[in-house]
Amino acid sequence: MKVWQCVVCGYIYDEASGDPEHGIAPGTAWEDVPDDWCCPDCGVSKADFEMVEV
Amino acid sequence: MQPLVIIGAGLAGYTLAREWRKHDAHSPLTLVCADHGDFYAKPMLSNAFAQHKEPERLINAPAAQMAEQLGARLLSETRVEALDIAAQRITTAAGTLEYGALVLALGADPIRLPLAGDAAAAVLSVNDLDDYRRLRGLLKPAARVAILGGGLIGCEFANDFAGAGLAVTLLDPAPRPLASLAPAAVGERLAAALVAHGVDWRPGRALRAVEHAATGYRLTLDDGSELFADVVLSAVGLRPRTQLAQAAGLATARGIVVDGGLRSSAPAVYALGDCAEIEGRVRAYVMPIMQTARALAQTLAGTPSHVAFPPMPVVVKTPACPIVVEPPAAGLAVDWRYEELAGGLIARGVAADGTLAGFALAGSGVVGQRNALVKALGAPV
Numbered sequence: 001m002k003v004w005q006c007v008v009c010g011y012i013y014d015e016a017s018g019d020p021e022h023g024i025a026p027g028t029a030w031e032d033v034p035d036d037w038c039c040p041d042c043g044v045s046k047a048d049f050e051m052v053e054v
Numbered sequence: 055m056q057p058l059v060i061i062g063a064g065l066a067g068y069t070l071a072r073e074w075r076k077h078d079a080h081s082p083l084t085l086v087c088a089d090h091g092d093f094y095a096k097p098m099l100s101n102a103f104a105q106h107k108e109p110e111r112l113i114n115a116p117a118a119q120m121a122e123q124l125g126a127r128l129l130s131e132t133r134v135e136a137l138d139i140a141a142q143r144i145t146t147a148a149g150t151l152e153y154g155a156l157v158l159a160l161g162a163d164p165i166r167l168p169l170a171g172d173a174a175a176a177v178l179s180v181n182d183l184d185d186y187r188r189l190r191g192l193l194k195p196a197a198r199v200a201i202l203g204g205g206l207i208g209c210e211f212a213n214d215f216a217g218a219g220l221a222v223t224l225l226d227p228a229p230r231p232l233a234s235l236a237p238a239a240v241g242e243r244l245a246a247a248l249v250a251h252g253v254d255w256r257p258g259r260a261l262r263a264v265e266h267a268a269t270g271y272r273l274t275l276d277d278g279s280e281l282f283a284d285v286v287l288s289a290v291g292l293r294p295r296t297q298l299a300q301a302a303g304l305a306t307a308r309g310i311v312v313d314g315g316l317r318s319s320a321p322a323v324y325a326l327g328d329c330a331e332i333e334g335r336v337r338a339y340v341m342p343i344m345q346t347a348r349a350l351a352q353t354l355a356g357t358p359s360h361v362a363f364p365p366m367p368v369v370v371k372t373p374a375c376p377i378v379v380e381p382p383a384a385g386l387a388v389d390w391r392y393e394e395l396a397g398g399l400i401a402r403g404v405a406a407d408g409t410l411a412g413f414a415l416a417g418s419g420v421v422g423q424r425n426a427l428v429k430a431l432g433a434p435v
C-alpha cells in the first residue's frame with residue numbers, strides 16, 4: 001500500500017485507510033480514486049498530490 | 055453562552071471551524087463573511103484554466119452545505135463593519151452580534167500599483183473566486199494577456215494560460231522570476247521553461263501606463279516600449295486586511311499582530327490566515343493555515359496551545375518546470391550549491407557552519423526529493 005501527500009496543505013492519503021468519509025473505502029489504490037476527488041482538507045484536485053516515501 | 059464567531063469563510067475560517075468541531079461538537083458557532091461563503095480551493099485558481107475547470111467546478115461545497123456540516127450559523131454576503139472589543143460585539147450591515155471568542159480570518163487585499171492612463175482601472179487581480187469568474191469571462195480564445203509580477207502567482211497564471219494557447223507576456227522589474235523566493239539559478243530555470251512554453255518573459259520591466267486601444271489596451275513600459283493586451287492581470291502581492299482590527303484599536307503591523315497562540319492584543323480575539331502576522335511574520339500559504347488552525351482550535355476548546363511550524367516547503371505549480379522551495383531563515387546568509395541532474399536542478403543553501411539551511415528544486419524529475427531534503431535540513435551537507 002502506498003501513501004500520497006497533498007503538496008498544497010500536507011494532507012496524507014494512505015491507500016490502507018482510504019477516505020471513507022468521502023466515499024473512498026480503505027484499501028483503495030490511488031489510481032482507483034476518482035479524478036474528481038478533492039483533498040478533504042484544502043480542496044485542491046487529485047493532480048496536486050504526489051507519492052511519498054514513509 | 056455566546057458563540058464562537060469567525061469572520062471570514064476562506065481556507066482559514068473554514069479550516070478553523072472544522073478543526074474546532076473535532077474538539078467541540080455542540081457549542082454555538084457563527085461564521086460571517088462578505089463573500090458567498092462557498093468553499094473552494096484558492097490555490098486552484100492559478101491552475102484551473104489549462105485543466106478546463108469552469109469556476110463553478112472549483113466549488114467543493116456550497117455555503118449552505120458547509121454550514122450544515124459544521125453545525126454553524128453562516129451569515130454570507132454580510133460585511134463586518136466594526137468590532138467593539140469592550141462589549142464583545144461586532145457590527146454588520148445586518149445588525150450586531152455578540153461573541154464569546156472572536157476569530158479574524160479576513161484574508162488580504164491585492165496590492166494595486168499606481169498606474170497612469172485612461173484604462174488603469176481595467177487592470178484585474180485575482181484573489182478570490184468572484185475575481186476569477188470575471189477574468190474567465192474575458193479570456194477569449196487566443197486572448198493576449200499581460201501579467202504583472204513574476205512571483206508564485208504570476209508565474210502560475212502565466213504557465214496556465216500559455217498552456218491553454220493564450221498569448222502571455224509576463225513582466226517583472228526583477229531580473230528573474232521568483233526573485234524574492236528562490237535562488238538565482240532556480241529562477242533562471244523557470245524563466246527558460248516559461249519561455250519554451252511560449253511566454254513572452256520581460257525581465258527588468260515595469261508597467262507605467264494602460265490606455266484604451268482600438269481593441270484591448272496599450273501598455274507603456276518603463277523603457278518607453280509598448281505592448282498590446284486584451285487582459286491585464288496584476289499579481290504583485292497582497293496586503294493583509296488590517297483595517298477592522300486597526301479601527302478597533304488592536305495592534306497591527308504588516309498584518310494583525312498575534313503571538314504564537316494566535317492571540318491578538320485584545321482579549322478573546324484571535325487571528326489567522328492571510329490577515330495575520332504571526333510572531334512577526336505574515337505567512338500567506340495554506341500549510342501554515344493548517345498548522346495554526348489546529349493549534350487555535352485546541353486553544354479555543356480549552357487547551358492553550360502554541361503553534362509549531364515544521365518546514366513547509368513552498369510548491370510553485372508551474373508544470374513547465376515544477377518548483378519546490380524551502381527558503382533559509384530570513385537574514386541567514388547561505389552559499390547556494392547547485393547539483394544538475396537529468397530530471398532538474400537541486401539547489402542547497404549551505405549555512406556558514408556547513409549545515410543545510412534551505413533548498414530549492416526545479417524540474418519534474420527532482421521535486422520528488424522534497425521530503426528527503428526536508429529530513430536533511432540542519433544536517434551537514
Ligand SMILES: Cc1cc2nc3c(=O)[nH]c(=O)nc-3n(C[C@H](O)[C@H](O)[C@H](O)COP(=O)(O)OP(=O)(O)OC[C@H]3O[C@@H](n4cnc5c(N)ncnc54)[C@H](O)[C@@H]3O)c2cc1C
Nearest residue numbers: 062063064065066088089096097134161327328338339340
Ligand atoms: C491564485 C492563488 C494561488 C495560490 N496558490 C497557493 C498554493 O499553491 N499554495 C499555497 O500554500 N498557497 C497558495 N495561495 C495562497 C492561499 O490560497 C491563501 O493563503 C489562503 O487561501 C488564504 O485564506 P484566508 O482564509 O486567509 O483568506 P481568504 O480566502 O481571502 O478569505 C477571507 C475571508 O474573509 C472575508 N472577509 C474579509 N473582510 C471581511 C469583512 N469586513 N466582513 C466579513 N467578511 C470579511 C472574505 O469574504 C472571505 O470569506 C494562492 C493564492 C492565490 C490568490
